[in-house]
Amino acid sequence: MEALKKHIRYEVFGHVQGVFFRKYTKTQAQKLGLTGWVENTPRGTVIGEAEGPSDKIEEFKHWLRNIGSPKSRIDDLRITNETDISQLKFHSFSVKK
Template sequence: FVKTPPWRDAFCMETNDSKNRFTMSTARLHSVDYEIFGDVQGVFFRKYTEEQGRKLGVVGWVKNTPKGTVVGQVQGSPEKVAIMKNWLRNVGSPMSQIDEARFSNEKEVPSLEFTNF
């Protein structure tokens, strides 16, 4: 896979097998909702989620719920959303204990609905 330049906006470059031919394809954006269960409140889970989202370059939101879970939404490239989902499922904040991560409403979106995390 060829790393795309930061100035690319509507297109990305992809390699075609080992022949190194390039084709243009429209950039895709994904959105996914999440709910994280376990010891995820009072352990800076939201703070670390926002930091991780900014590091990855995804956008969205995160908040605590009255039932002790953390919910939110992530939007960005499919690859970065997948990385963020893995982080939410397996890493979290250093003091958190993640028992389960549920993802829903995963879909392709025409544009980002948020400007940051």
């Protein structure tokens, strides 16, 4: 039986731009075997989508909420959509903008 897969849409608030947050996010996602994307927003947050095995998504959420890049300060993580999926929509993890 295949492991349960999840898809999340997230937004990270705090000092997360200009501190290599997207680069570290991509590295962490790839380390966990996740696919999706990450990008800066005009309002100073970082948004993205990620998908993969449920347990790896949970690790990724913990990383986004508590770790981030070395110079970042994370004030909040909002998960706006978390769903079970049977198939991955993305083939890799990319940095937009």
